[in-house]
Amino acid sequence: ALNCPVTDLSYDQEHGGGILVKTEDMDLYCENLVNAAGLFSAQLAAKLVKKQPKSQQQQKRNFIPRHYFAKGNYFRLEGQRTPFSHLIYPVPEPGGLGVHATLDLNGHCRFGPDVQWIPVATDNNVVDDECMGDNNPDEIDLNVDPHRADVFYEQVRRYWPGLKDGSLAPDYAGVRPKVHHPDLLRDADGGASLGFADFMVQGPQEHGMAGVVHLIGMESPGLTSCLAVSELVADKLLLQGS
Numbered sequence: 001a002l003n004c005p006v007t008d009l010s011y012d013q014e015h016g017g018g019i020l021v022k023t024e025d026m027d028l029y030c031e032n033l034v035n036a037a038g039l040f041s042a043q044l045a046a047k048l049v050k051k052q053p054k055s056q057q058q059q060k061r062n063f064i065p066r067h068y069f070a071k072g073n074y075f076r077l078e079g080q081r082t083p084f085s086h087l088i089y090p091v092p093e094p095g096g097l098g099v100h101a102t103l104d105l106n107g108h109c110r111f112g113p114d115v116q117w118i119p120v121a122t123d124n125n126v127v128d129d130e131c132m133g134d135n136n137p138d139e140i141d142l143n144v145d146p147h148r149a150d151v152f153y154e155q156v157r158r159y160w161p162g163l164k165d166g167s168l169a170p171d172y173a174g175v176r177p178k179v180h181h182p183d184l185l186r187d188a189d190g191g192a193s194l195g196f197a198d199f200m201v202q203g204p205q206e207h208g209m210a211g212v213v214h215l216i217g218m219e220s221p222g223l224t225s226c227l228a229v230s231e232l233v234a235d236k237l238l239l240q241g242s
């Protein structure tokens with residue numbers, strides 16, 4: 001069902017079990033469901049968790065954390081030829097892979113993405129039904145703030161000292177779903193963020209809900225690893241109950 005946003009999920013009690021998927025236009029029934037709703041997957045998963053017996057909800061939520069969001073900005077190279085013929089990855093920074101150099105199919109060079117955390121609007125202890133606090137990814141401003149260029153110059157010059165002033169122009173931005181937020185993971189002195197959390201592929205083996213796999217916090221390298229992730233998803237569905 002293309003262009004058909006899913007609005008609710010529940011287990012179907014009337015039509016022989018399975019999962020009832022409510023969309024804006026129709027109801028669908030399925031035996032298995034892969035929740036790959038990107039920025040909204042935790043929100044969608046929460047709708048199913050909410051229908052579980054109250055005594056089990058917290059346990060299930062432990063496997064399906066809420067989403068936090070980190071914007072990633074890019075700047076493009078203008079007025080100077082790129083010296084690169086392949087991607088350049090610096091050492092990763094907390095929350096991201098570092099400002100790397102990418103080349104598009106036309107050979108144009110972009111730098112990014114950086115990590116711009118969206119402030120946590122709701123206390124982490126208050127896990128609401130929507131699983132994303134007050135942060136709605138649809139409301140995140142995707143314009144690139146030109147002032148962020150200062151940090152880009154500094155970071156890119158670590159591996160390309162020849163980058164000239166005035167060569168970086170704001171380009172596009174995207175939003176990553178995250179399963180943690182550095183403001184909630186500081187050490188006692190308020191110092192560096194503690195811990196790192198990868199994306200999660202949560203099937204019946206983890207959360208105990210039959211027939212459902214939730215892809216939570218699917219940030220980079222979700223695209224690169226999509227074939228491996230799909231095999232993992234298939235395994236979780238095929239092996240459930242065994």
Ligand SMILES: Cc1cc2nc3c(=O)[nH]c(=O)nc-3n(C[C@H](O)[C@H](O)[C@H](O)COP(=O)(O)OP(=O)(O)OC[C@H]3O[C@@H](n4cnc5c(N)ncnc54)[C@H](O)[C@@H]3O)c2cc1C
Nearest residue numbers: 005006037038040072113174175218219220221222223224
């Ligand atoms: C700035 C940035 C740079 C990145 N760089 C890389 C990289 O270099 N390499 C890499 O591997 N990955 C990278 N990623 C991550 C990669 O983009 C994601 O891992 C990948 O897109 C996740 O794919 P997905 O299909 O799970 O989710 P998405 O691509 O987000 O797709 C989710 C889909 O679900 C739909 N949807 C949402 N809610 C509903 C609903 N209620 N009903 C119906 N449909 C719904 C959405 O419209 C969307 O079409 C980057 C991400 C960002 C933001």
